[in-house]
Amino acid sequence: MAEVNFAEYKNVWVFAEQRDGKLMNVALELIGEGHRLSRDISEDGKVAAVLVGDKVEHLAAECFEYGADLVYIIEHPLLKNFTTDAYTKVITSALREYKPEIILYGATHIGRDLAPRVAGRANVGLTADCTHLDIKVSKYKDFAAKNTTLNVDGVKDDPTDLKLKMTRPAFGGNLMATIVSPTSRPQMATVRPGVMQKLERKPGATGEIIKVNVELEESDIRTKIIDIVKSTKELVSLTDADIICSGGRGLGGPEGFNLIKEFADKVGGVVGSSRACVDAGWIDHSHQVGQTGTTVKPKIYFACGISGAIQHLAGMQNSEIIVAINKDPDAPIFEVADYGIVGDLYKVIPEIIAEWDNAEALADAVAD
Numbered sequence: 001m002a003e004v005n006f007a008e009y010k011n012v013w014v015f016a017e018q019r020d021g022k023l024m025n026v027a028l029e030l031i032g033e034g035h036r037l038s039r040d041i042s043e044d045g046k047v048a049a050v051l052v053g054d055k056v057e058h059l060a061a062e063c064f065e066y067g068a069d070l071v072y073i074i075e076h077p078l079l080k081n082f083t084t085d086a087y088t089k090v091i092t093s094a095l096r097e098y099k100p101e102i103i104l105y106g107a108t109h110i111g112r113d114l115a116p117r118v119a120g121r122a123n124v125g126l127t128a129d130c131t132h133l134d135i136k137v138s139k140y141k142d143f144a145a146k147n148t149t150l151n152v153d154g155v156k157d158d159p160t161d162l163k164l165k166m167t168r169p170a171f172g173g174n175l176m177a178t179i180v181s182p183t184s185r186p187q188m189a190t191v192r193p194g195v196m197q198k199l200e201r202k203p204g205a206t207g208e209i210i211k212v213n214v215e216l217e218e219s220d221i222r223t224k225i226i227d228i229v230k231s232t233k234e235l236v237s238l239t240d241a242d243i244i245c246s247g248g249r250g251l252g253g254p255e256g257f258n259l260i261k262e263f264a265d266k267v268g269g270v271v272g273s274s275r276a277c278v279d280a281g282w283i284d285h286s287h288q289v290g291q292t293g294t295t296v297k298p299k300i301y302f303a304c305g306i307s308g309a310i311q312h313l314a315g316m317q318n319s320e321i322i323v324a325i326n327k328d329p330d331a332p333i334f335e336v337a338d339y340g341i342v343g344d345l346y347k348v349i350p351e352i353i354a355e356w357d358n359a360e361a362l363a364d365a366v367a368d
Contacts (some may be wrong), residue, residue: 002061008184011070013100016063017089020081022057025240026106026193028066033133033196034104040135041101041162050094052087054080057079057209064207072098076214078221081228082110084223088117094212095122097191100186102164105123107190113338125186127166130191131314134165136180150270157368164189169291169311191247193239199313210334212257222349234328238294244267246289246316247277250305250326250345254282258306259349266353272296272316274306276352291317304345308333 012034016027031049038045049063060071068278074090095103095118104116105111107129119126163180170177181187238244244263247257257271257280264271273287279320289296290312301319306312308324308331316322317336322339334340339346 004183004185006185008097009101011045011100011102012028012041012047013072013095013103013186014047014049014068014069015103015105015111015114016051016059016071017106017108018051018053018056018059020135021053021056021059023062023192023320024106025198026108026110026191027064028108028198029193030191030363031063031067032103032199033191034102035069035101035199036157037133037135038069045239048072050074050091050099052079052090052262054078057335060209061206063202065203066204067205068176069207070210072210073211074214076216078216078218079214081225082114083221083223083225084113084117085223086216087114088121089220090212090214090216091118092121093215095186097212098151098210103188104187105190107192111190113187119188122186122335124186124188125179125181126188127168127179127181128191129177130166130168130189131195131291133168133189133191133196134167135161147248163187163236164292169314187254194295212261238270238272238289241296242299243267244272244289244296244298244300244303244316244319245270245273246306247283247304248274248306248312249276249280251277251282252305254280256305256346257283263302263304263349263353264355267300267302269298269300269302272301274312275308287345302347303333303337303348307331310335 012270014030014034017024031047034047038047046069049068050072053075054075054077056075057073072094074094077283078086125196141157153266161183165178165180167176167178168188211295239281245260247260260271271287272289273283275288275290275292276284277283277286291314293315297318299320301316301322313336322337323339324333325348326333327344329342
């Protein structure tokens with residue numbers, strides 16, 4: 001393997017995933033995380049959003065407002081719709097030219113397809129489905145940057161000796177593994193949507209736009225999109241939901257989700273689930289919240305009949321408000337809940353729905 005000159009690599013790149021000319025929420029979350037990481041690396045570190053598509057330059061303004069210092073524009077008519085071959089070629093070409101230190105992708109359907117292909121072309125590692133990122137810097141980095149002497153251990157420090165610590169669930173979510181990539185660059189990771197925090201938007205913020213030269217032919221793309229058919233089934237958008245009503249084994253069976261669905265519809269939320277219910281076949285995996293499901297951060301999270309296994313808590317404990325409903329007063333879920341109701345969910349939830357109806361009726365009466 002050829003020796004890598006780490007000093008050539010700088011800045012944090014974020015694949016700013018867009019669909020139909022709209023940025024995905026995870027892209028904005030990763031720009032915020034990339035902003036933090038780039039400043040941890042160095043005082044003059046920068047985070048760059050990488051926009052790929054056709055006629056997507058207008059999205060640069062939103063990237064700047066959420067913290068991007070640079071925006072790389074990769075535009076071509078053949079990039080209008082995502083294809084693995086096309087996106088892989090242009091991103092790989094760009095990273096070889098500009099040499100980023102770190103590249104982050106959202107762990108979406110597209111990100112999970114694209115990231116390993118780019119990593120393979122670049123001959124580097126990839127850590128998938130990360131839930132935490134941090135920078136590990138040499139203990140003597142600042143000293144070594146200014147001196148050529150040895151450190152106290154008698155080993156010469158490399159001023160570029162920094163590693164991205166990438167933490168992800170392992171062994172079915174039963175433990176957390178932290179992975180580093182010490183011998184190759186760029187360092188790559190996919191990150192779950194809903195895990196990282198967006199920066200506060202700064203309207204009017206600007207930065208540098210870099211237009212990347214694109215060399216792409218139809219012959220480079222081995223697949224052809226004949227038609228795009230959007231599914232007609234109900235879509236679950238846990239990562240974007242303000243209110244989530246989740247059910248666990250306390251429901252007693254799949255029919256219990258009828259009540260959870262009624263509850264969610266009443267409060268304007270979506271239906272979530274614990275892993276146990278998914279494993280039992282009570283509900284589809286797309287509803288699963290937790291380390292092995294979707295990590296969420298809603299304004300209100302209702303945990304109904306969920307005991308609070310550590311894997312589930314890791315996926316929802318950053319919710320702004322957590323309301324737990326459980327018959328067991330010693331259930332671990334109450335340790336993270338802001339409000340707890342000890343009782344039978346089949347009695348408690350109908351009461352909440354009834355009170356919600358009363359509040360709506362009162363609001364309508366006042367408005368009249």
